[in-house]
Amino acid sequence: MEPALHTSERAEADLTLRVVRAAAEAVIGHTDELTALDQAIGDGDHGINMKRGLEAVLADLPQLQDKPLGEMLKAIGMKLVMKVGGASGPLYGTLAIELGKHMPAAPSRGDLAAAFAAAIEAVKARGKSDLAQKTMLDVLAPVQAKLAEGADLRAIKAEALRAAEATRPIQALRGRASFLGERSIGHVDPGARSAALFVAAICDTLEG
Numbered sequence: 001m002e003p004a005l006h007t008s009e010r011a012e013a014d015l016t017l018r019v020v021r022a023a024a025e026a027v028i029g030h031t032d033e034l035t036a037l038d039q040a041i042g043d044g045d046h047g048i049n050m051k052r053g054l055e056a057v058l059a060d061l062p063q064l065q066d067k068p069l070g071e072m073l074k075a076i077g078m079k080l081v082m083k084v085g086g087a088s089g090p091l092y093g094t095l096a097i098e099l100g101k102h103m104p105a106a107p108s109r110g111d112l113a114a115a116f117a118a119a120i121e122a123v124k125a126r127g128k129s130d131l132a133q134k135t136m137l138d139v140l141a142p143v144q145a146k147l148a149e150g151a152d153l154r155a156i157k158a159e160a161l162r163a164a165e166a167t168r169p170i171q172a173l174r175g176r177a178s179f180l181g182e183r184s185i186g187h188v189d190p191g192a193r194s195a196a197l198f199v200a201a202i203c204d205t206l207e208g
Contacts, residue, residue, distance in 0.1 A: 012106065016072065017065055019205045024054040026201035027194050037190035041177040045086060046190040053084030053092075069107070073100030087175055088191060091127050091136065098122040113148040120144055127174060134172040134184065136191035139163040143199050157203035164188060164196035 027034070028051050035047030057079050064072045077096030081089050102115035120140050129135050142163045146156045165188060172184035175191075 013065060015206075016069060017061060019202050020061065020072075020076070021058065022205040023198045023201045024058050026197045027051075028054050030194075030197055034190050034194055037188055037193055040187045041172065041184045042175065042190060043086065046088060046194065049085045049088055050092075050194055053080045053089060056083040068105050070100040070103045070105070073097070073103060076100075087127070088194070091123055091191070094122050094126045095119050095140070109147065109150070113144060116140075116144045116147060129174040132170060133174045134167050134170040134177060134189045134192070135174055136189070136195040138167050138170070138189065139192045139195040139199065143195075153203040153207045157200045160196040160199035160203075164192040167192045 031047040031051045033047070034050060035044060038044050038046035057076050060075070060079060064075055067075065073096050077093040077098075077100060079093075080096060081093030083089065084092060096119075098119035099115050102111075102118045104111055107115065120137065123137060123140065124130055127135065127137075129137060131137055131141050139160055143156055143160050146159045151159070167189040168187060169185060170189075171182055172178045172189070177184045177187075177189070
């Protein structure tokens with residue numbers, strides 16, 4: 001049997017659940033937009049794949065709510081790997097799993113920044129990709145930099161949304177979009193957009 005949580009621990013656990021739920025629901029709510037973005041330069045399945053995986057995560061939340069933060073993130077990551085499919089499942093799954101590996105139970109801002117940096121490196125390795133290649137990394141890395149420099153939540157959210165839009169003029173060098181060459185220019189990367197939606201929802205929930 002799990003030990004009873006103290007009041008402060010319960011409050012932290014409740015906040016974590018609200019953050020996870022808000023992030024998942026934000027991306028699910030933009031399924032059609034993400035699908036349209038991916039139809040322009042990819043397989044056209046990013047929106048529906050993310051929706052399927054995140055609905056599975058939401059269904060598992062009652063079983064995850066009493067887990068330590070790191071264990072919860074690793075469980076979410078495994079679910080994304082199994083349910084999202086395509087390239088996004090392994091990439092987002094790796095991000096969550098690596099965050100979980102490096103995240104203490106009650107992380108400071110410095111802990112968050114360090115865990116995020118480690119998770120980004122794991123995503124780079126998993127996707128054999130780097131910055132300025134029109135991927136989710138083009139949002140994740142600037143957000144991590146803002147977090148590390150001590151920016152407030154509004155600035156972090158603004159940076160995520162700006163960084164996603166900044167993928168529009170980039171030529172894709174990884175993924176299905178790279179097959180289009182210069183024709184990939186002029187479109188926002190769907191993975192960057194979903195990453196920005198995650199970050200924006202997390203910031204809004206924490207600020208609220």
